Amino acid sequence: xxxxxxxxxxxxxxxxxxxxxxxxxxxxxxxxxxxxxxxxxxxxxxxxxxxxxxxxxxxxxxxxxxxxxxxxxxxxxxxxxxxxxxxxxxxxxxxxxxxxxxxxxxxxxxxxxxxxxxxxxxxxxxxxxxxxxxxxxxxxxxxxxxxxxxxxxxxxxxxxxxxxxxxxxxxxxxxxxxxxxxxxxxxxxxxxxxxxxxxxxxxxxxxxxxxxxxxxxxxxxxxxxxxxxxxxxxxxxxxxxxxxxxxxxxxxxxxxxxxxxxxxxxxxxxxxxxxxxxxxxxxxxxxxxxxxxxxxxxxxxxxxxxxxxxxxxxxxxxxxxxxxxxxxxxxxxxxxxxxxxxxxxxxxxxxxxxxxxxxxxxxxxxxxxxxxxxxxxxxxxxxxxxxx
Amino acid sequence: xxxxxxxxxxxxxxxxxxxxxxxxxxxxxxxxxxxxxxxxxxxxxxxxxxxxxxxxxxxxxxxxxxxxxxxxxxxxxxxxxxxxxxxxxxxxxxxxxxxxxxxxxxxxxxxxxxxxxxxxxxxxxxxxxxxxxxxxxxxxxxxxxxxxxxxxxxxxxxxxxxxxxxxxxxxxxxxxxxxxxxxxxxxxxxxxxxxxxxxxxxxxxxxxxxxxxxxxxxxxxxxxxxxxxxxxxxxxxxxxxxxxxxxxxxxxxxxxxxxxxxxxxxxxxxxxxxxxxxxxxxxxxxxxxxxxx
Numbered sequence: 001x002x003x004x005x006x007x008x009x010x011x012x013x014x015x016x017x018x019x020x021x022x023x024x025x026x027x028x029x030x031x032x033x034x035x036x037x038x039x040x041x042x043x044x045x046x047x048x049x050x051x052x053x054x055x056x057x058x059x060x061x062x063x064x065x066x067x068x069x070x071x072x073x074x075x076x077x078x079x080x081x082x083x084x085x086x087x088x089x090x091x092x093x094x095x096x097x098x099x100x101x102x103x104x105x106x107x108x109x110x111x112x113x114x115x116x117x118x119x120x121x122x123x124x125x126x127x128x129x130x131x132x133x134x135x136x137x138x139x140x141x142x143x144x145x146x147x148x149x150x151x152x153x154x155x156x157x158x159x160x161x162x163x164x165x166x167x168x169x170x171x172x173x174x175x176x177x178x179x180x181x182x183x184x185x186x187x188x189x190x191x192x193x194x195x196x197x198x199x200x201x202x203x204x205x206x207x208x209x210x211x212x213x214x215x216x217x218x219x220x221x222x223x224x225x226x227x228x229x230x231x232x233x234x235x236x237x238x239x240x241x242x243x244x245x246x247x248x249x250x251x252x253x254x255x256x257x258x259x260x261x262x263x264x265x266x267x268x269x270x271x272x273x274x275x276x277x278x279x280x281x282x283x284x285x286x287x288x289x290x291x292x293x294x295x296x297x298x299x300x301x302x303x304x305x306x307x308x309x310x311x312x313x314x315x316x317x318x319x320x321x322x323x324x325x326x327x328x329x330x331x332x333x334x335x336x337x338x339x340x341x342x343x344x345x346x347x348x349x350x351x352x353x354x355x356x357x358x359x360x361x362x363x364x365x366x367x368x369x370x371x372x373x374x375x376x377x378x379x380x381x382x383x384x385x386x387x388x
Numbered sequence: 389x390x391x392x393x394x395x396x397x398x399x400x401x402x403x404x405x406x407x408x409x410x411x412x413x414x415x416x417x418x419x420x421x422x423x424x425x426x427x428x429x430x431x432x433x434x435x436x437x438x439x440x441x442x443x444x445x446x447x448x449x450x451x452x453x454x455x456x457x458x459x460x461x462x463x464x465x466x467x468x469x470x471x472x473x474x475x476x477x478x479x480x481x482x483x484x485x486x487x488x489x490x491x492x493x494x495x496x497x498x499x500x501x502x503x504x505x506x507x508x509x510x511x512x513x514x515x516x517x518x519x520x521x522x523x524x525x526x527x528x529x530x531x532x533x534x535x536x537x538x539x540x541x542x543x544x545x546x547x548x549x550x551x552x553x554x555x556x557x558x559x560x561x562x563x564x565x566x567x568x569x570x571x572x573x574x575x576x577x578x579x580x581x582x583x584x585x586x587x588x589x590x591x592x593x594x595x596x597x598x599x600x601x602x603x604x605x606x607x608x609x610x611x612x613x614x615x616x617x618x619x620x621x622x623x624x625x626x627x628x629x630x631x632x633x634x635x636x637x638x639x640x641x642x643x644x645x646x647x648x649x650x651x652x653x654x655x656x657x658x659x660x661x662x663x664x665x666x667x668x669x670x671x672x673x674x675x676x677x678x679x680x681x
Contacts, residue, residue, distance in 0.1 A: 040611050206404055206648075208400040209400050212396045216389070236514070241524075242532030262512045262514035
């Protein structure tokens with residue numbers, strides 16, 4: 001008797017659970033947010049999610065006529081857990097679309113899983129070339145940039161300004177190599193020459209020996225790719241070594257993004273290239289900034305923009321398919337044909353699903369990355385190795 | 389590489405080596421003499437850096453000496469923290485095996501990282517060096533060298549000398565050395581080993597925190613900074629001989645030289661050279677360069 005009631009209770013519970021599940025599966029679209037919510041990149045993950053939710057809220061909480069249900073996983077920026085984490089969202093939660101992530105290594109694992117399961121993936125930051133290169137696919141999109149883009153644009157700027165001799169310095173890892181390689185490609189095409197390529201293991205920050213090398217080489221300029229704590233220390237060490245005054249420092253935008261408070265006066269006047277910046281002269285950006293600040297009480301950054309645009313791209317695809325995620329071909333076609341009205345300025349999708357966008361030339365003034373011009377207009381990533 | 393460049397690189401190597409020594413010396417005390425594998429040592433370094441970030445602005449109004457007042461305050465906090473941690477956690481670990489020590493100290497890393505995230509956020513911060521130390525000196529016409537870095541080196545040399553004197557010339561040092569080789573015997577001679585260890589652990593924590601505070605103006609303050617120094621510190625301790633302060637100094641300088649010139653001369657292999665050095669030293673002298681003090 002006792003056992004029977006127990007079984008009955010379990011059965012009732014199970015039925016309830018199934019009912020709940022059925023309910024949640026209804027008309028809602030399942031969005032899997034796989035972002036860093038802890039560790040070095042935690043602030044970036046939060047900004048991306050904020051941007052994404054802001055756009056959804058602006059649409060009245062619905063995209064393609066369907067409400068949204070979020071599933072969140074903290075990817076910890078740990079590539080070794082990336083496949084498992086992505087599988088949790090894809091296999092366990094059955095998400096319709098994956099959004100993520102910041103770390104390139106994790107994003108590659110996500111792309112692999114998305115490809116194997118034919119799940120939609122929108123990458124809102126990671127700039128690894130392979131995501132829209134060798135690993136590209138009809139269901140994989142990027143709302144941010146490729147590492148190649150800012151580097152190439154800066155190479156053009158440096159060559160146009162008449163610099164001849166450059167030294168590059170970065171961490172020895174994929175993002176650094178890709179950025180520096182792109183700079184070299186454009187700079188040497190424009191008549192300059194990269195005389196020395198310095199690197200140190202990631203995430204080592206003992207720059208002093210390499211700064212001494214730079215001083216001994218006496219180049220016209222130095223091009224650099226660092227981010228986060230390393231970026232702060234490099235800029236400060238560069239100034240302390242007395243090089244800032246004699247050898248201009250150029251960099252991909254990450255060297256001064258979100259780090260200006262800590263870098264202080266040592267960053268003043270630095271030139272960087274990125275697809276976003278402060279003081280953009282477009283109405284969309286002003287509206288976006290005001291709305292973001294109102295909703296979250298902080299200023300948006302480039303990551304928030306990328307999250308916002310990831311949601312926009314999802315909306316473009318879903319509006320075209322009337323909320324039906326299974327019509328992948330129509331979804332992709334809509335995004336490929338669209339002009340995304342981004343706060344960074346409108347952009348289109350390249351053949352390999354990376355944004356074709358203006359890369360801005362920015363200068364550090366006070367605590368801002370002021371946009372002082374366009375480094376390269378409508379720059380498209382070459383999408384090397386992409387077969388679609 | 390011409391002579392001037394070479395000399396500057398030597399300076400870089402020594403300067404980096406001395407900073408490594410400062411962090412590693414605390415580790416070699418705790419690891420070598422007390423026998424506890426303390427993975428949380430990097431966290432103490434991080435705590436030091438964040439204390440500098442929090443305390444330096446608070447003491448800033450006191451002209452050029454505010455920085456040192458902040459250092460002193462930070463040291464006091466670090467000693468208290470070390471003392472409490474030993475009482476609450478580490479005193480239970482001496483008799484346990486290494487796996488349990490690793491588990492608990494790894495747990496502490498997670499706790500400290502999370503606390504850091506809650507209290508100070510995940511942004512990168514800078515710490516201002518005192519004005520009269522923030523200038524640079526010219527090294528020939530090659531480049532300039534920040535005075536603050538030279539100041540750190542001077543502090544490290546002074547500390548190394550101080551530790552040497554305390555450990556080999558004072559009564560306290562004698563008790564420490566005796567306690568490391570035979571705990572029971574020292575106890576039976578009427579010395580309170582528990583108190584001795586507690587004080588030593590506090591000193592180890594204070595050394596790591598001091599290193600963090602001193603390094604904060606040049607390295608900036610950011611999440612995960614502790615884990616970066618932890619591995620290289622273990623390398624230094626192992627090369628130098630576990631428990632030997634003298635060995636830690638020699639090994640730190642050696643690692644500084646190998647790392648500096650490795651980066652310049654063999655950039656492709658820079659990441660592994662230090663570990664190759666460790667492997668070679670251990671092949672030659674399995675116990676490290678020096679015996680425990």
